Amino acid sequence: MTVEKAVLKVYRYNPEKDEKPYYREYEVPVDQAQTLLDALFYIQENLDPSLSFRFFCRAAVCGSCAMKVNGISRLACKTPFKPLVERSKGKPITVEPLNFLAPIKDLVVDHDKPFESLKNLETWLEPKKPVPEKEYRVSPEEVKSYERPTNCILCFACYGSCEAVMDDPKYAGPYAFSRVYRYVLDSRNDEEHKKEMVKRAMEVGDIWGCVQCQKCIYVCPKGVRPAEDIQNVRGIAAEYGFKEYPGVKKLQHFVDWVYATGQINRLALPEEVYGVDPTPLINKFKERGAEVWEVPKPLPGLIEFRDLILEVMKEKKPHLDIDFHHVRKIDKKVEEVFNADVCTKITQHFEEKKEDFFTRFWKKVSQFLGAS
Numbered sequence: 001m002t003v004e005k006a007v008l009k010v011y012r013y014n015p016e017k018d019e020k021p022y023y024r025e026y027e028v029p030v031d032q033a034q035t036l037l038d039a040l041f042y043i044q045e046n047l048d049p050s051l052s053f054r055f056f057c058r059a060a061v062c063g064s065c066a067m068k069v070n071g072i073s074r075l076a077c078k079t080p081f082k083p084l085v086e087r088s089k090g091k092p093i094t095v096e097p098l099n100f101l102a103p104i105k106d107l108v109v110d111h112d113k114p115f116e117s118l119k120n121l122e123t124w125l126e127p128k129k130p131v132p133e134k135e136y137r138v139s140p141e142e143v144k145s146y147e148r149p150t151n152c153i154l155c156f157a158c159y160g161s162c163e164a165v166m167d168d169p170k171y172a173g174p175y176a177f178s179r180v181y182r183y184v185l186d187s188r189n190d191e192e193h194k195k196e197m198v199k200r201a202m203e204v205g206d207i208w209g210c211v212q213c214q215k216c217i218y219v220c221p222k223g224v225r226p227a228e229d230i231q232n233v234r235g236i237a238a239e240y241g242f243k244e245y246p247g248v249k250k251l252q253h254f255v256d257w258v259y260a261t262g263q264i265n266r267l268a269l270p271e272e273v274y275g276v277d278p279t280p281l282i283n284k285f286k287e288r289g290a291e292v293w294e295v296p297k298p299l300p301g302l303i304e305f306r307d308l309i310l311e312v313m314k315e316k317k318p319h320l321d322i323d324f325h326h327v328r329k330i331d332k333k334v335e336e337v338f339n340a341d342v343c344t345k346i347t348q349h350f351e352e353k354k355e356d357f358f359t360r361f362w363k364k365v366s367q368f369l370g371a372s
């Protein structure tokens with residue numbers, strides 16, 4: 001019986017010897033490996049003892065064997081080999097080190113930078129003052145609330161997949177913000193220290209740089225959901241009243257414009273958030289023939305929509321107050337552009353337009369039927 005073999009195309013690089021990285025292909029018998037980590041061991045033990053990779057627990061606990069497999073960050077010890085071979089459909093399986101981390105040798109990368117980020121964001125527990133004489137009691141509900149981010153094993157698979165890390169060397173990384181969130185939820189932590197962590201997440205870690213691509217959620221081997229934790233920490237920043245930060249201003253901008261018109265207004269955003277004149281941007285759009293809505297068309301049914309927003313915010317996000325002073329200014333612009341009183345006429349205006357559309361459409365259909 002012939003043994004099925006898979007080809008692994010492995011990234012090789014020894015900065016002390018090689019001018020540049022290269023790939024080497026190895027044939028591994030599929031029945032010799034349960035996991036990708038076993039396949040790497042097979043190579044090291046039988047084909048090429050110089051291959052370097054990191055591992056420890058072999059059970060998806062220590063986080064040391066994260067690498068890029070066919071372009072996606074994975075734990076080698078948690079990647080079953082046969083299904084991987086089947087998914088690769090006869091093509092070589094590419095194995096590379098994680099992105100964005102300095103190479104040490106072959107698949108081994110330097111973890112210092114992401115660990116440094118955790119220190120810089122002070123992601124730890126500072127006991128509440130005064131320190132209680134007895135032990136802290138933490139309810140099961142509270143433990144549940146931060147169970148998911150606590151499951152992070154610092155494998156940095158998310159870091160190696162992150163769009164924000166790719167664009168911004170200052171960006172701390174998904175795992176780091178999950179950790180901030182975890183310690184902000186912890187009732188044993190000192191309130192001032194929680195605020196400091198959130199402040200650092202903004203100032204040192206650049207948390208507003210996250211583009212919400214969700215890749216960190218997709219690749220995490222432990223079910224941590226950093227993209228969601230990031231949104232939560234951003235909300236907490238607003239809750240703490242850090243209103244001077246561009247990200248919080250942006251949040252406020254969204255709340256006000258959505259409340260006023262039902263939509264965000266990207267053209268007003270540079271001015272309201274960064275104090276930058278948007279005219280050159282608007283002119284550029286116009287030059288290219290794009291339709292520019294300096295004020296977005298309010299949604300039909302806007303008044304009911306406003307009531308709904310107020311209700312939701314009152315219950316769930318009381319800290320994100322609608323800035324009514326700002327909203328009135330937007331209303332005024334809407335009135336000028338659409339020649340309608342926001343509180344009554346806009347809704348009617350759109351309802352009438354909708355009726356017009358249906359009447360015209362029906363007329364056309366009738367004409368067509370009459371003509372045939």
Ligand code: SF4
Binds near residue numbers: 173209214226
């Ligand atoms: S959602 Fe944010 S943190 Fe997660 S990978 Fe994308 S940019 Fe990075």
Ligand code: SF4
Binds near residue numbers: 152
């Ligand atoms: S969040 Fe998930 S992918 Fe990121 S370091 Fe933690 S365990 Fe790894």
Ligand code: FES
Binds near residue numbers: 054061064066075
């Ligand atoms: S060897 Fe520990 S997570 Fe893979």
